[in-house]
Amino acid sequence: MAPFLSHPISLLFLLFSFLPLLSLSAVDQPYKTYIVRIDSQSKPSIFPTHYHWYTTEFTDAPQILHTYDTVFHGFSATLTPGHAATLSHHPSVLAVFEDQRQQLHTTRSPQFLGLRNQRGLWSDSDYGSDVIIGVLDTGIWPERRSFSDVNLGAIPARWKGICEVGERFSARNCNKKLIGARFFIKGHEAASGSMGPITPINETVEFKSPRDADGHGTHTASTAAGRHVFGASMEGYAAGIAKGVAPKARLAAYKVCWKNSGCFDSDILAAFDAAVKDGVDVISISIGGGDGISAPYYLDPIAIGAYGAASRGIFVSSSAGNDGPNIMSATNLAPWIVTVGAGTIDRNFPAEVVLGNGKRLSGVSLYAGLPLSGKMYPLVYPGKSGVLSASLCMENSLDPNMVKGKIVVCDRGSSARVAKGLVVKKAGGVGMILANGVSNGEGLVGDAHLIPTCALGSDEGDAVKAYVSSTSNPAATIAFKGTVIGIKPAPVVASFSGRGPNGLTPEILKPDLIAPGVNILAAWTDNVGPTGLDSDTRKTEFNILSGTSMACPHVSGAAALLKSAHPDWSPAAIRSAMMTTANTFNNLNQPMTDEATGNVSSPYDLGAGHLNLDRAMDPGLVYDITNDDYVNFLCGIGYGPRVIQVITRSPVSCLVKKTLPENLNYPSITALLPSSAKGATSKTFIRAVTNVGQPNAVYRFTVQAPKGVTVTVKPPKLVFTEALKKQSFIVTITANTRNLMPDDSGAVFGSISWSDGKHVVRTPILVTQMDPL
Numbered sequence: 089m090a091p092f093l094s095h096p097i098s099l100l101f102l103l104f105s106f107l108p109l110l111s112l113s114a115v116d117q118p119y120k121t122y123i124v125r126i127d128s129q130s131k132p133s134i135f136p137t138h139y140h141w142y143t144t145e146f147t148d149a150p151q152i153l154h155t156y157d158t159v160f161h162g163f164s165a166t167l168t169p170g171h172a173a174t175l176s177h178h179p180s181v182l183a184v185f186e187d188q189r190q191q192l193h194t195t196r197s198p199q200f201l202g203l204r205n206q207r208g209l210w211s212d213s214d215y216g217s218d219v220i221i222g223v224l225d226t227g228i229w230p231e232r233r234s235f236s237d238v239n240l241g242a243i244p245a246r247w248k249g250i251c252e253v254g255e256r257f258s259a260r261n262c263n264k265k266l267i268g269a270r271f272f273i274k275g276h277e278a279a280s281g282s283m284g285p286i287t288p289i290n291e292t293v294e295f296k297s298p299r300d301a302d303g304h305g306t307h308t309a310s311t312a313a314g315r316h317v318f319g320a321s322m323e324g325y326a327a328g329i330a331k332g333v334a335p336k337a338r339l340a341a342y343k344v345c346w347k348n349s350g351c352f353d354s355d356i357l358a359a360f361d362a363a364v365k366d367g368v369d370v371i372s373i374s375i376g377g378g379d380g381i382s383a384p385y386y387l388d389p390i391a392i393g394a395y396g397a398a399s400r401g402i403f404v405s406s407s408a409g410n411d412g413p414n415i416m417s418a419t420n421l422a423p424w425i426v427t428v429g430a431g432t433i434d435r436n437f438p439a440e441v442v443l444g445n446g447k448r449l450s451g452v453s454l455y456a457g458l459p460l461s462g463k464m465y466p467l468v469y470p471g472k473s474g475v476l477s478a479s480l481c482m483e484n485s486l487d488p489n490m491v492k493g494k495i496v497v498c499d500r501g502s503s504a505r506v507a508k509g510l511v512v513k514k515a516g517g518v519g520m521i522l523a524n525g526v527s528n529g530e531g532l533v534g535d536a537h538l539i540p541t542c543a544l545g546s547d548e549g550d551a552v553k554a555y556v557s558s559t560s561n562p563a564a565t566i567a568f569k570g571t572v573i574g575i576k577p578a579p580v581v582a583s584f585s586g587r588g589p590n591g592l593t594p595e596i597l598k599p600d601l602i603a604p605g606v607n608i609l610a611a612w613t614d615n616v617g618p619t620g621l622d623s624d625t626r627k628t629e630f631n632i633l634s635g636t637s638m639a640c641p642h643v644s645g646a647a648a649l650l651k652s653a654h655p656d657w658s659p660a661a662i663r664s665a666m667m668t669t670a671n672t673f674n675n676l677n678q679p680m681t682d683e684a685t686g687n688v689s690s691p692y693d694l695g696a697g698h699l700n701l702d703r704a705m706d707p708g709l710v711y712d713i714t715n716d717d718y719v720n721f722l723c724g725i726g727y728g729p730r731v732i733q734v735i736t737r738s739p740v741s742c743l744v745k746k747t748l749p750e751n752l753n754y755p756s757i758t759a760l761l762p763s764s765a766k767g768a769t770s771k772t773f774i775r776a777v778t779n780v781g782q783p784n785a786v787y788r789f790t791v792q793a794p795k796g797v798t799v800t801v802k803p804p805k806l807v808f809t810e811a812l813k814k815q816s817f818i819v820t821i822t823a824n825t826r827n828l829m830p831d832d833s834g835a836v837f838g839s840i841s842w843s844d845g846k847h848v849v850r851t852p853i854l855v856t857q858m859d860p861l
Contacts, residue, residue, distance in 0.1 A: 117168035121153065121187035121278045122175075123354055123389065125734045128161035130180040146175060153274035154358040158365050159396020160389075161737055164354035166278045183734045185387050187275055189350040192226070192304050193374045193407035193419075193637040216334035218244055219648040220267065221312050222368035223641070224359050224375065225305030227298045227343035228269060230261040232306065232629060234314035234611040237264035240336060249340055249366030254297025261298075265315065268340035269298035270362055275354030276346055293615070293622070294347045301347045303613040303620060307633055308374050310611035312641035313337040313648065317611075322536060322618060322632045323456035325437055325571050326609040330630060333645025333701075337652075340368055344375070351375050353389040360393025364400060369651050371397050372644035374407040374637035376419040382591050386727065386734040391422040395735050398424040399715045403647040403659040407636035408586035408599040413529065413684035415692065415833055418586035418598045423752060424718055426647075426663045427598045429586060430605025430639040431579035431698050432683065434675060436572050437534045437607060437632075439542040441521055443467075443555050444563035449548040451521075452607075453568055454534040454618075454632055455541055460565050465518055467562040469497040469553050481508040481520070492516030495564050497552055500524050500543075506619035509537045519566055523549025529684040531583025533634035534607050536618035536626075542566045577674040581693045582606050583684035585636055588692035589758075589835070593725055594858055595750040597758050599695040600663060601670050603646075605639030607632050646701050653705060654780070660713035660753075661780070665704040667755040668711070668849045670697030691852045692833050696756060708847025709777040709787065709806075711755045720747040725860075749860070757840070759821045759855045761828075768824045776816040777842070777849070779808040787842040787849070789817075794836035794855050796829055798822040801840060823855055830856065 124146065128138065135141040142163050143149040151165040164187065167175070176184045217240065228235070242264070249268030251259045262269060273289065273296065280288040294301045313332040320330030342359040345351035356375065363371055373390060377383070385391040394404040408429045411417035420427050439453035444464060468491055471479025478485045481498035496517040498508045505522055512520045519540040524531065530545035544552065556562045582605055590598040612631035617624030643666065650662045657665070672694070674680050680698065682689040715736075722732045723742035732740045750758060751774050759771045779785060787806040793799045799821055806815040819840065830836050835856035842849040 117170055119166045119168055121164055121275055121352070121354055122167050122172045123164045123185050123187060123357065124162045124175060124181060125160065125183040126162040127180050127182055127733065128737065129739070146178070147171070153278055154354055156357060156361045158361045159393045160357055160361065164275060164357070182730060183386065187279065187352050187354045189279070189352055190356065190375050190377060190390070191350050192345055193376055193409055193635055193640070216648040216652040217241060217336035219334065219370065219652045220244060220247065220338045220340060220368045221334070221370045221372060221644055221648050222340045222342055222363035222366070223305060223309045223312065224342045224344050224356060224363070224371065224373040225308050226302040226345045226347070227271065227300035227305045228266065228309055228339070228341035229300045229306045229611065229613045230266050232310065232611040233317045234310035234330065234332070235263070235266045235339065236315050240264040243267050243338065246367045252298060255295040255299065257295065257297035257299045265339060266341065267338045268366055270359070271296070271298045271343040272355035272358045273346070275352035276349060279352055289346060289349070298341050298343045300343070300613045301615045302345070303616060303631060304345070304374070304637065305341060305343065306613050307610040307631060308372060308637060308641040309339050309341060311608060311638060312372055312645040313339050314611060320609065320630050322454065322609060322628055322630050325454050325456065326435065326632060327571065330609055333642055334648040337645065337648040340366060357389040357393050360397060364397050364402060368402060370644050370647045371402055371404045372641050373404065374640045376407060376409050382419055382421050384592065385422050385722070386731050388422070390420060391425065392735050394422060394425045395718070396737065398659050399736070401658060403651065403662055405640050405643040405647060407640040410584040410586065410635050412585045412587045413583050413682065415587050416589055416591045418588055418590065421590050421592045421598050423596050423721060423754060424659070426643055427600045428636060428640045428643045429599040429602040429694060430582040430584070430634070430636045431602040431694070432582060432606040433604045434573065434575045434578040435607065436575045438569040438572055440567045440569065441542050441544065441548070441552065442565050442567060443552070444559065445555065447551070447555070449544055449551060451542040451544040451548065452532045452534045453542050453566070454536045455539070455568055456536065457540070459568055460519060460540050462565055462567070464563040464565050466494040467497065467556055467564040468494045469556045471497070471499055472557060481511045483511055486511060486515040488515045493518060495519040495521060495566070497521045497523055497556065500528055505543070506535050506537055506621055509539050509541050510621060510623060513539045521552055521564070521566070523552060529583050530686065531683040534632055536632070538619060538621070538624060540566050577676045577678065577681060579604070579674060579680060579698050581680060581682045581689045582634070583682070585693070589856070589858070593749055595758050595760060595860065596752065596754055597691055597695060597756040597852065597854060601643070601667055601695040601697060601699055603639040603642035603699045605636055606634045608634065608638040643699060646699060646704065649701065650704060657710070658712055661710040661778070664710040664712070664755045665707040666699055667696035668709070668851060669700055669703035669707050671700045672697040690831065690833060690835070690837050691756065691854050692835065696850070696852050706781065706847065707849060708779070708781040708844060709842060709849045710780055711753050711775060712778050713753050717753060721749050721752045723747065724749040756852045757819060757854070759853070760860060761823060761825060761855065761857045763857050763859050765825045765857065767826060768822060770820055770822040773819045773821070774816060775819065776814055777806065778814045781844070781847060783810045784808065785844045787844045790841050790843070792838045794838035794853060796823060796827045797836060797838065797855050799838065799840065799853065806842065821853065821855060825857060828855070828857065834858070
């Protein structure tokens with residue numbers, strides 16, 4: 089599956105109280121799906137249940153799709169805009185918002201995280217066998233060996249979930265590994281009748297059950313918690329033992345996304361509600377909006393559902409989106425969500441284009457069919473004509489007379505990479521060279537193409553096109569080099585990975601960290617071939633995919649192991665352990681670089697760094713955050729009590745003197761200096777750390793100050809004892825804005841580290857001139 093590229097998604101909040109009621113009669117108005125947030129405490133005692141109240145006072149029972157009572161209080165229903173407008177005036181209604189569609193953010197990686205068999209975290213936590221990971225995705229293909237329950241103990245007694253029966257899915261498809269499965273379709277079905285281009289479920293290619301017709305959910309679930317599988321590969325590529333990060337953790341699949349149809353907010357919220365009630369410990373959700381557009385937290389069902397989970401001690405990990413390397417492209421920005429970007433691993437699948445002039449150009453491919461065996465073929469670039477659709481090899485854009493028997497150069501973009509190969513094949517081409525444009529730079533991902541194909545970076549792509557235009561009879565061949573391990577440098581930040589700054593609250597650094605997300609081998613559905621194209625009839629037990637979708641479940645699996653080893657740690661403590669111990673150096677022991685530019689990467693690209701599980705097991709100190717801290721943060725960004733209640737469920741009150749959002753006890757520090765500031769400007773930050781290491785410890789700080797910035801820390805040392813486990817410190821950041829020399833992203837970067845001689849607790853610092861959004 090290609091990395092996720094979304095259409096702009098924004099949640100429209102219906103502030104009907106400020107609009108005149110629509111004059112159309114209800115008969116003339118189209119029905120749409122709305123999510124209605126109710127103040128649960130205002131239910132009249134005459135009604136035995138909230139459902140009775142909703143169906144008596146707000147709408148008819150047939151209109152209701154889901155009722156929510158755990159992470160959220162309210163319901164979703166098909167209503168006319170006029171009815172929704174009327175409801176928004178009801179004193180018990182906190183908010184009404186329209187259902188929207190989200191998109192999927194489409195194995196050596198456990199070793200690359202610092203995990204070694206029977207050593208460190210894996211053995212200390214018994215592989216997380218007492219922890220349950222809920223995966224909100226496209227479902228699961230339960231027969232895969234990755235989901236075997238051989239030698240697993242009894243299902244944790246606290247589990248309250250079910251194995252929901254549906255098409256080609258029975259209760260027998262669950263076991264002691266896959267302990268629960270549900271599907272959520274009502275929002276999608278309601279939208280099919282009212283939202284134009286969205287079509288009903290195509291039951292010839294999709295299953296009305298938890299069974300995965302797409303492959304994405306099977307892949308993410310097995311990445312987080314797949315069992316050891318010997319003899320794994322994707323058509324010979326990446327051969328070896330496949331295993332998830334937490335191989336003994338239990339899985340529960342919540343199918344909220346449907347093949348070629350996306351995932352609806354109302355269904356996502358229902359899945360969050362169910363997962364929390366069922367008893368999961370970790371929620372993994374590789375879904376979100378795109379194009380750097382993020383809805384406010386109170387209008388974002390992923391943020392709302394995740395708050396309901398996190399406030400009950402459930403760790404929520406989500407993907408940062410695949411709209412990098414554009415700045416401010418990261419999604420899933422709420423501070424109670426762990427936002428994961430993608431990096432490369434030290435394994436690659438090289439291929440080589442050999443031009444007629446003898447020049448060799450390096451790229452990647454997962455093509456596994458008959459090789460070209462060194463034979464040279466005529467080379468053509470349809471984009472030479474100036475027709476954009478032909479340069480992109482879009483459907484029906486190629487002239488068979490021009491491409492038959494030739495290798496075709498296609499530009500990346502606008503359509504799936506593998507689909508371009510199918511277009512070339514239909515037109516009679518024998519192979520394809522897929523050329524990156526400037527926006528993708530040198531970022532490459534492998535695909536299981538249907539014809540011999542090599543993907544090239546922007547520079548090599550330009551070299552091929554220059555050769556075609558300057559040669560009377562251009563020719564080329566493609567050689568495939570299989571699997572190569574030990575690639576250096578690695579990790580490198582993937583060019584597609586969503587970047588900061590945080591587009592909602594830039595005082596909080598996002599993404600939080602990166603994890604393996606390029607060319608990841610994991611289990612796959614039997615419903616479609618490795619390309620996901622309808623015409624791809626190949627069957628494969630495993631597939632190799634790239635995207636922040638693949639990075640997110642690495643962190644979910646890591647959280648399961650940390651939760652298993654440290655049951656008393658909060659979700660914020662687990663995130664802190666991951667962030668303060670993350671790597672910022674690659675396997676050449678040099679600062680990590682950015683695939684898009686080749687330059688040293690910044691916290692806007694990789695957050696605190698790349699996940700390192702062995703160190704996260706014993707972080708020394710953690711930055712913890714309580715539910716009250718999050719409420720104070722929401723007050724600090726200007727939300728009123730009624731708006732905050734949309735997120736928190738329970739009524740809140742804001743302090744007269746509001747907490748500044750940058751003083752949320754986050755494991756990173758972002759100093760926003762006013763854009764109007766001239767000369768020396770200071771900002772002060774308060775942080776508190778809790779000792780989770782040896783009880784008697786003394787930590788001293790070191791500072792790597794950003795360029796042109798002075799950083800002072802008080803006190804200079806933190807002394808912990810059996811009785812004193814938590815200590816606060818103050819960081820003052822002073823910068824002369826005239827001397828500030830920001831990089832292309834507009835910021836300068838540094839860090840503070842606390843050390844007791846054994847542990848190093850590192851916190852990134854970011855300084856920029858920007859006014860709060």
